[in-house]
Amino acid sequence: MVLSLLFAGVFYAQAVHGWSEQHGAFAFPDQAGSRLLSTAEFAKPETVRTALCSGERRLAIEFDRRQTESANSTQRQAPHNFANTAGTIFSIVGGKVDPDATCFVAVDSFVNGTATVPLKRAAGQSRCSRDLYPHFESAKSRPVVGCWPIADSPSGTRVVLIEFARRLRYALASLAVVENGRRLYVDYPADFTGPGADLWRVDDGGEIHPDEFEIVFLLKRGSSYLMAVSWSAAEGNSLSLLSADDSSDFKEIVQDSWYRSPL
Numbered sequence: 419m420v421l422s423l424l425f426a427g428v429f430y431a432q433a434v435h436g437w438s439e440q441h442g443a444f445a446f447p448d449q450a451g452s453r454l455l456s457t458a459e460f461a462k463p464e465t466v467r468t469a470l471c472s473g474e475r476r477l478a479i480e481f482d483r484r485q486t487e488s489a490n491s492t493q494r495q496a497p498h499n500f501a502n503t504a505g506t507i508f509s510i511v512g513g514k515v516d517p518d519a520t521c522f523v524a525v526d527s528f529v530n531g532t533a534t535v536p537l538k539r540a541a542g543q544s545r546c547s548r549d550l551y552p553h554f555e556s557a558k559s560r561p562v563v564g565c566w567p568i569a570d571s572p573s574g575t576r577v578v579l580i581e582f583a584r585r586l587r588y589a590l591a592s593l594a595v596v597e598n599g600r601r602l603y604v605d606y607p608a609d610f611t612g613p614g615a616d617l618w619r620v621d622d623g624g625e626i627h628p629d630e631f632e633i634v635f636l637l638k639r640g641s642s643y644l645m646a647v648s649w650s651a652a653e654g655n656s657l658s659l660l661s662a663d664d665s666s667d668f669k670e671i672v673q674d675s676w677y678r679s680p681l
Contacts, residue, residue, distance in 0.1 A: 436674035442466060442524035444646075444657045444674045448500040451514040454479060454521050457495065457505040457674070466508065468529050470635045470646070471521040474536060478511040479523060495654070495676035520634045520648045522659065532637040532644065535575055540567035542629065546578050553601055554580050558590065566628035569636075574598065577636070577645075579628045584610055589617055591626050595636070595643060595662070602643060603667045604660055619651035643668070654678035 437443030437458030445456040454469055463481040470476055488502035495503060497517045508523055515521065546565035554562050560582040568577040576596045584590075593604040608617045610624075617624045634646035642663040649656045659672035 436672065438672050440525065441528045441659060441672055442522055443672065444659075444676075445469065445508065445521045445523045446495060446500070446676065447497055447515050447517050447519055447521065449497045449517050451517050451519070452510055453482065453500070454508045454510065454515075454523060455485070455500055455503055455505045456508070456523055457503070459484075460506055463506050463508075465525050466523045467526060468524045469508070469510065469515075469521045470524055470529070470637075471515045472519040472632065472634055473516070474534055474635065475513075475515055475519070475521075476529075476534065477513050477515065479508040480511055482507040482509045492681060494678055494681075496678050520632065520646075520655070520657070522634060522646050528644075529637075532639045535571050535573070535636040535638055535643075537569035537571050537575075537577065537633055537636055539569055540628075546580075550578070550596065554582075554592075554594065557601060557603065558582055558592065560585065560590065568593070568628055568631050569633045571636075575636070577633050579626070579631055581626055587611070591618065593631065593647065593668075595645065595668075602662045604645075604647070604658075604670075605667075619649075619653075619656075621652035652679065 443456040443458035445454040447454055469479045485505055485507055487504040491502035492499045544567050546567055551562045562580055563583050564581040566579045568579055570576050578594050580592045580594060582590045587610045589608040589610050591606045595602045606618055614624055616622055618626055630650050632648040634648055637644040645660050647658045654675060654677045657674040658670050660668040660670050662668040
């Protein structure tokens with residue numbers, strides 16, 4: 419499913435692939451939570467042996483088989499359509515996941531040397547401390563109009579969602595990972611076309627909501643971060659794997675989407 423079906427207000431060209439032989443791909447569970455399906459066509463699926471899933475789950479997996487699209491498919495990348503969706507299937511070894519989980523099936527070289535940053539979902543309707551606003555405003559040269567915690571770590575690392583004031587028709591929202599003096603951003607620009615019109619996502623009514631964002635995992639390797647984000651909306655989930663090092667903000671290295679609009 420192309421991104422133009424999931425995003426409104428601005429067209430996001432798909433500059434990166436939905437999977438990477440150096441990293442892996444996103445995958446969703448079946449209804450029993452015992453298998454995972456990725457729509458990626460791995461050249462060597464047997465080298466994919468780890469699944470990183472919602473809730474800080476790191477699970478062993480093994481390649482099961484490839485599956486073709488069934489005539490009964492609803493064209494939804496969702497657990498209820500698992501048996502009918504084309505893709506690569508992996509079995510979870512010695513465990514299960516919640517059917518609603520988001521997973522990333524990873525090659526060994528991607529997960530080797532990484533440590534999981536434990537995150538707890540922030541309380542609903544909470545707001546960021548205004549002490550952070552000057553840092554964000556300086557970085558983006560725009561006033562902050564809203565800021566919401568997404569997740570927090572006992573170590574003090576935080577992930578927040580920020581909405582900035584528009585510049586003419588140019589809107590901007592960002593996710594930021596805040597760690598001591600570091601602030602690493604993922605930017606979501608959009609084009610404003612009028613009050614109440616869709617802005618970032620189809621049917622968003624011009625608003626962005628923190629409860630739509632899930633940090634699937636946050637990993638650290640040395641001083642670098644690897645983060646997987648699922649952004650849900652009316653039509654489905656936009657999925658991103660991002661990396662950041664000492665000298666840059668987050669860059670997207672894998673992008674995918676699951677079409678899940680109600681039948």
